Amino acid sequence: MSGSDLALPKIQPLSEKPKSAGRSWHLSADFLFHKAAVFAAILVAGALFATVVAIAYDSRVAIHAFGIWKFLKSSDWNPVTQTFGAFPFIISTLISSAIAMLLGVPVSFGVAVFIAEIAPAWIKKPVATAIELLAAIPSIIYGLWGLVVFAPAFATIEPWINDHLGAIPGIGLLFQGPPMGIGMLTAGIVLAIMILPYMSSIMRDVFLVVPSSLRESAYAMGATTWEVAWNIILPYTRSAVVGGIFLGLGRALGETMAVTFVIGNSNTLSASLLMPGATIPSVLANEFTEATTKLYTSSLIYLGLILIAVTLTVRFCAVLLIRRLGRKEGAAA
């Protein structure tokens, strides 16, 4: 939510409270609560900091061996020769998440608009609950579903994709490959379904707080539902919507099990989205247990460090974008 809109309730200063026998107790309880809250805040920040430091420390062997730039751009991930490079995994992580966003964002927007604007009251609640239930499904279940149910079904559509989308010059390259049902595109679609509930419930929540006066005035002027959604609701809630989208993106980038099941796990990068790939989390999940040498383990931890960097960069961009949008909104108002 755009925190600046919400005015915090004024807290009654302590000294203005009526003096009573219980005051000293109030004071000490207050004191303890204050300390506990500070401690909790420091603990969380400290845990994050300590995690990053520990991960960086444990990747020192790989950083020393491959450096930063060389590790980032090298496509050679070979446990046998003990040479490691992160490039294919970084790209696959970004691409699978991009597919998820491309499919997930419009659907989430549609669902949220449906619940907030279109649906009759009696259907709002069941649809909203169903979507929230999607968020409660563990990711491994999505993985199994993707592997056992979705992939075989998708494999029967893939020849069609090959024939039609694959024939288009240029982007056709993205849609050529054997009909296995697994690969980058499948991973992206499963991810889209997984992040949909997060994005749509945030969007729905903020859509519902749009003042009805704004909405009703627009309808009174003869605006259609689409015009109200696009020109009134979305601009009013833009920064919160962007925040929700980035929350979904953060989840997509870090999703491990579901992706591991359906992405096909190939360490080589290929042009087609129908071919297998491997993301940073999936490689970590796959190879960590049996990584036997120091350099190998360290390189895997180094990959984790890069994933943190990617996620933090995404968050940073989100904050920047929200600030800019917030300024625009302010200027428009």
Added chain:
Amino acid sequence: MKLLKVSAIFLALVLVGVVARGQAALTGAGSTWVYPLVAKWAAQYDKDNHVQVNYQSIGSGGGIAQIKAGTVAFGASDMPLKPDDLHAAGLIQFPTAVAGADLVYNLPGVQAGQLILSGPVTADIFLGKIKKWDDPEIAKLNSGLKLPALNITVVHRADGSGTTFTFCDYLSKVSPEWKEKVGANTSVTWPTGVGGKGNEGLASYVQRIPGSIGYVEYAYILETHLAYARMVNSDGKVVSPSLEGFQDAAAHVDFSKAEDFYVILTDHAGANTWPISGCTWQILRKNAPKDTNEAVMKFFDWGFEHGQDMAKSISFGPLPQSTVAAIKAYWKKELGYSI
């Protein structure tokens, strides 16, 4: 108040119980592949000898790290440590049981055990050089079998695994090109194909994709009834996977000559030998307390002797008697004591 007393006494009893059990407990960690065997042995060993063996299947890499750090009494790895590394870290290793991997495929019209493959042909398939099932190289081995003109889809393990190590070690022995381009490890850079997570993931891909071929543990073939291949072994004989075949591979190794049991059981001689046989190693620290090492040795010695039927019931081949004798001699030589 009375309740408090009762619960205090109860708690004390529980603690005493834990401590008493804790005195006779062994911890091990490592390979997931050997976990069913160690767990089965441990359950029976606890009943017979009242010694608890806790084994955590955290993976070979973890097992090696834990034994090096001295946090466990034994570590288990699917890939043997090189003698030099072993000596440098003050460790010893010995084999536990034998098992094997085999190729499974999804070929319409071809039943289990009908397809015959040789090492070099398998290597060329996994290198991506043989792309179609009706390739003359495959047809040569399978006269009389009608092979479809399907594209071959290679399926491999995505997660690091001892099965991958054993399989790739075999391919490295039979194909110089594989050895040079890919090599053997628990994870390798596959020239082609898709990766499934675990035996289950791999099997589900193979079951679903017509024209696919992959490799799984023998025990998994028995469970799932996947179509398996017969292999041409190093004696030129066509064999089916079997516990006897894995044991023959071990029996054809002269362990008295192999330093620190650094022998991989793939592609060994013998008319009935299964070529893709493998093994799991237990790793001990030389400078661990004598009591600890002795307790570990007793447990495995008990397993070698009394755990044979248990091993067979879950598709592990017990070590041949000659190998067990070699292990005992090795303990004596390396540690200065045996049991």
